[in-house]
Amino acid sequence: MELRCDTCDRVRIFERPACADHPRSSCPDRACTACGAAIVVAPVILLMDRRPRVLLRRAARRAA
Template identity: 45%
Template sequence: MSDRELYCDTCEGVVLFEAPLCGDGHGVDCPELVCTGCGAAVLVSTITFRPPARSRRRAPRPTHRHAA
């Protein structure tokens, strides 16, 4: 089991959290953690954002004015 210190909203302080035995096969990288103080569970997850696709609009063509 892995453990780390995190802020617990229920305990209102920094407390040791530990990963319970994971039934999903994550091992020590299990995203589920349990507060050792009160038993509150948290899910730790990383989120990856992709930058928005760049628009490939063409610049407007310059207009040529001709004398009349």
């Protein structure tokens, strides 16, 4: 797979590195074959504050 490598500053061939937490065929990460720079694909994690809005407003006032 050819992708743009930010380290090499050109289009290079990327391969799948050895992944310990994924079977090789489904590893989402890629490494540049020229310099070894990695493209790490991680899932998006959304953290939500579940405190009531009144408590959030009070915390914001204290911080300001």
